[in-house]
Amino acid sequence: MASITVKNVFKEYGDGFKAVNDISLEIADGELMILVGPSGCGKSTLLRMIAGLEDITAGDLMIGGERANEKAPRDRNLAMVFQNYALYPHLTVYENIAFPLRLNGKYSDEQIRAKVDEAADTLELKEHLERKPSQLSGGQRQRVAMGRAIVREAEAFLFDEPLSNLDAKLRGQMRTEISRLQRRMGITTVYVTHDQTEAMTLGDRVAVLRKGVLQQVDTPRELYTRPINLFVAGFIGSPPMNFVPASIAGRTVTLPFVSFDVSQEVATALGERELMIAGIRPEHFEDADMMDEGKLAQSVTFTDHVDVTEWLGNELFAYVPFETTAEVHENLKGLARELDSESLRTQLVVALDAASRIGDGQDAKLAFDPSKMHFFDPASGDNLTRDLAVVAH
């Protein structure tokens, strides 16, 4: 097992396009690092560069403290699980798992049998060993691909969106399975995904990429509570953070639907601003009618018209449209495009307690805790109050 260090790595294509732009990452021995970002952000390219399937234009790649830029994939001793599993269709499950061992040439048939049996036990593939991949279900194929990776003593695991071809239910199960396996084996892992739920639940640390540039590397908690910029804030969390145009004069922040005072620290950090973007997560809103007095006193309340509600059983989503300025609207539209989503209208998405009685077309009294709010510079997207955000524990 080994640490993986990526130092100022670039990937530039013939036409000058930089798929990976000056990325530096330290992945500690035994750590599970997630590379996440919307499609085309360079996460897969970076993984393939670590694997050796893609050349590194500039920068250093160290595996276990040794420079590996020029090493062929087979000499890097990394195990990889591909998005479409890449099982060998002409070999049985047993031979698929045994394939890397047979290539190695150092193992006797008995040793191979023992190792394959052990891997098959771990992944509950015992009864499928003599079948061909085409006779297996998606989840079973996925496990065979995992088996092929764990059967050898690789320095690290590389996962390239391994769950994206599975249905939602199976994805959840396999996610837990991968997490359990990785913790038990304690093997360094780099895991690429575009799904932020996978990123949040699996990773020790998560690296968020955007257009080939690394935005933030942090624990899931840090990413959620203290996003470094508009992009990370919008990417992490589901449903995504609400972005609202805001201005500040003195200590008074004005949003399209409410004005309130912020703390002195926040006001100092922000200064006087005509325009900024305020961000608050849907789950940080509450139905004011259901809150106790003490909590209500710390919150900002406002009444607004609820357009549509969606009751999910465990929570209630309410949609509250608001007016925005053209400049912010353009800004948010650009961001939505980058995040692979389509924002059709400017509206607050509010996640309320499922017991709330707010319904479609009603005026509702909502509340939020201003200390949970982030403020972003509309031009650069930087989070202006990141240092003041409280990390949830």
Added chain:
Amino acid sequence: MKRREGPWTILGAVLIIAWALAPVVWIISLSLKAGDDINNNKFWPTKFSTENYETVFNTPLFTSALRNSIGISLLATALSVAIATVAAYAIARLDFPGKKTVLSIALAIAMFPAVSLVGPLFNIWRSVGLYDTWLGLIIPYMSFTLPLSLWTLSAFFREIPWEMEEAAQMDGATPWQAFRKVIVPLAAPGVFTAAILAFFFAWNDFVFGISLTSTDAARPVPAALAFFTGASQFQQPAGAISAAAVVVTIPVVVLVLLFQKKIVAGLTNGAVKG
């Protein structure tokens, strides 16, 4: 709902089968007519006899030709497929300058009529000493079947996803191991198809066989048939020729029956995503 064959379909099928098999049956029937029975003006022999087959197998002209045909066809096929496999892999996978040119030249070669090349080849072969040798036939057979094998196989290789190779590399395979243990087995239907097509070409060829040989040293069966006489020179050789023709058809039929499934897979696989 299960589709039921109507009378017209059955009639059509019978007609097509009769159309295709009549000449074959006729040749088999001829080969079973002994001596002058060949002039009996009937479709079937008056008396079934294996005389022609005995004659054929006792004629050194035929037995040596059979040996030549088998040897030359197998060698030409093996060489053609081996070269085409490696070349097609390169064409399908690597990006090198002149890739398109290689493919179009290969196609151009396949379009050349064999007859136009036989004359020059005859002259060259005589001066370099390849005339009337196995190698002298293996080389043209190999060259003429290469383009087809190349096109068939490169289509196959293109169908194999890149990830297969990448997975093999990650599993610790050298490029050669990845090729041999993953790519070639996956392209097996294509390799079979190419091999069988190449074998048919070599086995059935007449033009090169008759022009580039002069003795039993290398003359293949189709050419040797032209030199057949009957049991005596006053007899018509038609019976013996038919018997020989039946004998040389057998390997082809056996091959097709053996690899029928693989060929069908091979001929359709390139078109449909697997």
